[in-house]
Amino acid sequence: MKRAHLMGIEGVGMSALARLLLAEGVEVTGCDLAPGGRARALGVPVLRGHDPAHLEGADTLVVPTPIPPDHPEAAEAQRRGLRVVRRMELLAHLLEGRPSLGVTGTHGKTTTTGMLASVLLAAGLDPWVFLGGDLSLLPGNARPGRGPRLAEVDESDPLFQGVRVRVAVATNLEADHVAPRGRRAPNYHGSLEELQAAMRGFLLGAEVAVVPASDPLLLEASRGLPRRLFGEGGEVWAEGVELGPWGSRFLLIHRGRPLGEARLQVPGAHNVQNALAAALGALAFGVEEGAILEGLARFPGVGRRFQRVGEVREALVVDDYAHHPTEVRATLEAARLLGRRVRVLFQPHRLLRTQELWEAFAQALAPAEEVVVLPVYTAGERGEVSPEGLAQRIAERLLALGTEARFLENEEALAYARATAAPGDLWLALGAGDVTELARRLVHEG
Structure with missing residues (x-):
């Protein structure tokens, strides 16, 4: 590969791959429907939109998972005899034959990967890192390095099963990115099975699988494989957990022996579990114990994971990527530790996911004092129900559960949040779409 053209280069995964390819001496170009900050930061030619003419001079086309084979740009690349590879296939190639760790799971994989990156840096191992979010320690979403290769491996892409790493860490497993019965999509699995x-x-392709002792689906998936368990009932667990509004601390135990006090700068019981996954992954890779505690303490959190944006009218504004009911529930539990009135701007992400989980979303959001539900961020999907109709369904269900709730379009929601913000409030922006921009505007335009 001498010159690669990346479609959708503004995406967090594609921009990370572009950065890593550049470090290996590959000439990179890209295109995106909406080029922005990530594309500009790469310093490479980025064209707006998608057009077969973009392929001039390239020998390889890298495409995101949702792009169908008959897309004009992909079809033209095939006609010209260019190598066409999916995002996950390229990641597998970059990891192949290297000392490596891969982190996957329905929830927490970005944070756990970030924790492991911090641990490997603390150990002085000069890691190569591929991350599905921004981490100030790298900086950004990728780090070229000469040491072990660490990658977040997105389980939403069915091709992830072909990625091979030495240590495979799986944080948890739930029915997410599973298409409704009778529906198929490139970035969805056909069923939970x-x-x-x-x-x-x-997990089968790794030398060792690191999985939670309490997750029945992962225990079944790793049955008969070389595996190591974390959490209660495993070889690594936490004792004396103290949860604070912006972090936690606990005694890290390995096989009955205290390794020392772990201090985290990120809040919530779910992040204690992420830290246990990272700690055991590091131990399985042979990292020394002191670096594990140091790396966990240094980890500042990944962008959009309970990230403090600022204040508006003395109300605190926090942004979080939670886009599955389990993640929403965990984030609300962490938010309550702040002792404020929790008000939520919630943007459901993807039509097919929301069609399957709208009732679960309502149940997860119900503990908030108030929820403003925004139209579904479709990410290009089409469904039987409109983005507005699905959002209204969630809001109506919340009202039936006794939670103050309303459906508003994005600009209306921004105006409402700004007008009603008060001291003692926490406005929590939740979702994987552009709700993060509303959180930023709420603070900086308030």
């Missing part, structure tokens, strides 16, 4: 089988394929 297919997802579980793909997970087993990923």
Whole structure:
């Protein structure tokens, strides 16, 4: 590969791959429907939109998972005899034959990967890192390095089962990125059983699988494989956990022996579990114990994971990527530790996911004092129900559960949040779409 053209280069995964390819001496170009900050930061030619003419001079086309084979740009690349590779196939190639760790799971994989990156840096191992979020320690979403290769491996892509790493860490497994019955999409699994089988394929390709002792789906997926367990009932666990509004501390235990006090700068019981996954992954890779505690303490959190944005009218504004009911529930539990009135701007992400989980979203959001539900961020999907209709359904269900709730379009929601913000409030922006921009505007335009 001498010159690669990346479609959707503004995406967090594609821009990270572009950065890593550049470090290996590959000439990179890209295109995106909406080029922005990530594309500009790469310093490479980035064209707006998608057009077969973009392929001039390239020998390889890298495409995101949702792009169909008959897309004009992909079809033209095939006609010209260019190598066409999916995002996950390229990641597998970059990891192949290297000392490596891969982190996957329905929730927490970005944070756990970030924690492991911090640990490997503390150990002085000069890691190569591929991350699905921004981490100030790298900086950004990728780090070229000469040491071990660490990658977040996105389980939403069925091709992830072909990625091979030495140590495979799986944080948890739930029915997410599973298409409704009778529906198929490139970035969805056909069923929970297919997802579980793909997970087993990923774990099977590793020398050792690191999984939670309390997750029945992962225990089944790793049955008969060389594995190590974390959490209660495993070889690594936490004792004396103290949860604070912006972090936590606990005694890290390995096989009954205290390794020392772990201090985290990120809040919530779910992040204690992420830290246990990272600690055991590091131990399985042979990292020394002191570096594990130091790396966990240094980890500042990944962008959009309970990230403090600022204040508006003495109300605190926090942004979080939570886009599955389990993640929403965990984030609300962490938010309550702040002792403020929790008000939520919630943007559901993807039509197919929301069609399957709208009732679960309402149940997860119900503990908030107030929820403003925004139209579904479709990410290009089409469904039987409109983005507005699905959001209204969630809001109506919340009202039935006794939670103050309303459906508003994005600009209306911004105006409402700004007008009603008060001291003692916490406005929590939740979702994987552009709700993060509303959180930023709420603070900086308030």
